[in-house]
Amino acid sequence: MVQSHPSRPVTHRLVPSPAGRIHVAECGSGPLVLLVHGFPESWYSWRHQLPALAAAGYRAVAVDVRGYGRSSKPSAVEEYRMVELVADAAAVVEGLGERTAVIVGHDWGANIAAHAALLRPDVFTAVGMLSVPYAPRGPVKPTDAFAGIGGDEEFYVSYFQRPGRAEAEIEPDVRGWLAGFYAALSADTMPPADAPSPYFVPRGGRMRDRFPGDRAPAWLSSADLDTYAGEFERTGLTGALSRYRAIDRDWADLADWDGAPITQPALFIGGTRDASTTWMADAIAAFDRTLPALTACHLIDGCGHWVQQERPDEVARMLLDWLGALPPVD
Numbered sequence: 001m002v003q004s005h006p007s008r009p010v011t012h013r014l015v016p017s018p019a020g021r022i023h024v025a026e027c028g029s030g031p032l033v034l035l036v037h038g039f040p041e042s043w044y045s046w047r048h049q050l051p052a053l054a055a056a057g058y059r060a061v062a063v064d065v066r067g068y069g070r071s072s073k074p075s076a077v078e079e080y081r082m083v084e085l086v087a088d089a090a091a092v093v094e095g096l097g098e099r100t101a102v103i104v105g106h107d108w109g110a111n112i113a114a115h116a117a118l119l120r121p122d123v124f125t126a127v128g129m130l131s132v133p134y135a136p137r138g139p140v141k142p143t144d145a146f147a148g149i150g151g152d153e154e155f156y157v158s159y160f161q162r163p164g165r166a167e168a169e170i171e172p173d174v175r176g177w178l179a180g181f182y183a184a185l186s187a188d189t190m191p192p193a194d195a196p197s198p199y200f201v202p203r204g205g206r207m208r209d210r211f212p213g214d215r216a217p218a219w220l221s222s223a224d225l226d227t228y229a230g231e232f233e234r235t236g237l238t239g240a241l242s243r244y245r246a247i248d249r250d251w252a253d254l255a256d257w258d259g260a261p262i263t264q265p266a267l268f269i270g271g272t273r274d275a276s277t278t279w280m281a282d283a284i285a286a287f288d289r290t291l292p293a294l295t296a297c298h299l300i301d302g303c304g305h306w307v308q309q310e311r312p313d314e315v316a317r318m319l320l321d322w323l324g325a326l327p328p329v330d
Helices: 049-055 082-095 108-119 142-147 165-184 222-235 238-245 247-253 275-279 281-285 312-325
Strands: 010-017 020-027 032-036 059-063 101-106 124-130 266-271 294-300
Touching: 010 082, 020 049, 020 082, 032 049, 032 082, 032 108, 049 059, 049 312, 059 082, 082 108, 082 247, 101 108, 108 124, 124 312, 142 247, 165 222, 165 238, 238 247, 266 275, 266 312, 275 281, 294 312
Parallel strands: 032 059, 032 101, 101 124, 124 266, 266 294
Antiparallel strands: 010 020, 020 059
16 A cells, blocks of 8 residues: 655555554665554554655555554464564564664654664664653562552553553543643643643543643644544554563563663753653753763753644654664664
């Protein structure tokens, strides 16, 4: 299938993987750049960067992570462990007939990209992370750490843990929930600093109770929202939410990499109005130890969480500048 674009066609296909199949959207030819989305998105979140990278001479490929879109959706939570998602990424590179790739991810995709570089340095020669900085495995089990914040309220990651609970909130009105979630994390529509945080859920309440209900971010057209909502209305949210439900399994799997740095050339791009960059400021400050080969780090002033959609041209330029400065692969 080919999706038309004003400058470059985007070709869609399925690639075999440990999940069964991974759907990819591909644009251009040249060195492979693998793009990995976060929650709750799809390959479509890279729609602006695909043609930009292709025009610059790269083979840009955006995936639907397992559990999303047209990719396979295993039923068991353990099938969404980080080691499985890294195996999918490596399988996509092989399935595309390549030996190596640069991997770039946003949100959960940044975490997947980081661990792909950490676990498979033979395949992934450089790593870019958007919105969520790399933080090595630490001494505390993730669900214990998240349960300890929020006081009388529940952090959203904890809220997502019990199967079926978040689905019961989201799935009766997928489009409305997504619209509110995207708005809550976008710089131009997020609640004011003195408003109750959308990242915390009052006991007995719902996440959406704190979402903006009367405005859409400038980057999100009605057609864009239809695209995202249509995929989740078809697939449900369980596959996407299973990533959150596998975090303690990751912690056990990755014990041998406790505190490990990523040694490949790295890039970080975040927004100054994104909670991920403020809550994880210590992780950014530690990049000299955790990302010793970091070659570019950008905090985009006034940008929220959805960086490559809120500021598509800036992000494309930053990616291309970084890619152009990478050493050649043998």
